[in-house]
Amino acid sequence: MPKTNPKLYHLSASSIAAFKACPTRFRLAYREGIRLIEDTDSQRQGTNWHAMHEAYANVEAAFGKELALEAVINLLNERYVQCPAHKTMTEWALERQILPTSFVGYLWFFQDDPIEYLASEVPFNLPVHNPRLGLPLPMDEVQRVGKMDHIIRWQGMVGCHERKSTTRSIAPDSDYWDKAKKDTQVSMYAAALQDMRVQGYMDGR
Secondary structure, eight states: OOOSSOSSEEEOHHHHHHHHHOHHHHIIIIISOOOOSSOOHHHHHHHHHHHHHHHHHHHHHHHOHHHHHHHHHHHHHHHTSSOOTTSOHHHHHHHHHHHHHHHHHHHHHTTTSOOEEEEEEEEEEEOOBOTTTOOBOOTTTEEEEEEEEEEEEETTEEEEEOOOOOSSOOSTTSTHHHHHHTOHHHHHHHHHHHHHHHTTTTTTO
16 A cells, blocks of 8 residues: 655656646545555556566577467466456457457567667666756655666667557557657656666666
8 A cells, every 4th residue: 555645755657647647646646545456457458568578588588489479378378367357258358369469469560670688677766856947856755766678779779668558559640659759658768768877877888
């Protein structure tokens, strides 16, 4: 259970997005400590999406792609064995099928796009800066926090690699890409990586 009226506020991408959507939602969740007992559909699917990538990468490195895909299917079989009370069997089965189908599509789409992984699961705790003066606020009162999926080198550039799932169209003319550029987590993590490099946390990369 989150703390009520915490002395130190951790501003994550989720908390910032909650405030932008509704300040009352932020107050209830991050000041009053009132959270949903069950994850939302999008949270559960996002968690499973990340777990699939981790399972695939771990097995592929040692045993190859075929066994890596088998590991992904085994993972989903375990996570979708029990249908929750708030879902119908059809809804549960459909979600279970969408994930591996999307995963195979992801592998196909990026098969010729080599990425060098420099680090994984990289946490950060950084100061929040006063928007007028640019000076950091006390770290014992508020911090920017998060955990980057990966730091990668791609086409000669070093940056964050965050895996996102969506039910919206990703066609070139879709508004998905424009909104992704303004996404709270994308912009926050890019700024965090830049600050970490300036402070020397990323020396050698």
